[in-house]
Amino acid sequence: MLAIVTMFALAGCTIDVRPIKARTKHHSVRHSSHRGTSRSSHTPFMATVDVEWMKNYKALEDAYNYHIPDDERIKPEGNQFKVPKAVVDHYGDLIRANPTPKP
Numbered sequence: 001m002l003a004i005v006t007m008f009a010l011a012g013c014t015i016d017v018r019p020i021k022a023r024t025k026h027h028s029v030r031h032s033s034h035r036g037t038s039r040s041s042h043t044p045f046m047a048t049v050d051v052e053w054m055k056n057y058k059a060l061e062d063a064y065n066y067h068i069p070d071d072e073r074i075k076p077e078g079n080q081f082k083v084p085k086a087v088v089d090h091y092g093d094l095i096r097a098n099p100t101p102k103p
Contacts (some may be wrong), residue, residue, distance in 0.1 A: 046082040053091075054081050060094040077095075 049057075054074075061067050070086040 045085045046075075047085065047088050048082055049081050049088075051079055051081075052084075057087070057091050057094075061090070064094060064097060064099075066094070 005043045019038065061071075068090050070084045071092070073084045073089060
């Protein structure tokens with residue numbers, strides 16, 4: 001039985017050995033539209049908020065007694081305010097914060 005299986009296996013089989021082509025790695029290149037300028041010279045993101053937003057933000061900061069250094073970068077412009085992204089993120093964190101229970 002083993003001889004028959006071996007005969008069928010070897011009868012129609014050919015082995016072809018050839019080298020495998022090496023794949024070249026593709027390197028992606030990002031082209032910047034701001035060539036020659038450093039990241040530090042870019043203007044940071046400033047959001048425009050209204051007076052009501054600012055009142056809520058200050059009330060939440062006072063309630064949690066948690067102020068951040070970027071509060072100094074808030075700039076009034078008419079009846080609106082320009083605030084950095086860190087302040088917007090901080091406002092979102094304050095809204096989601098759970099008050100800590102007092103012992």
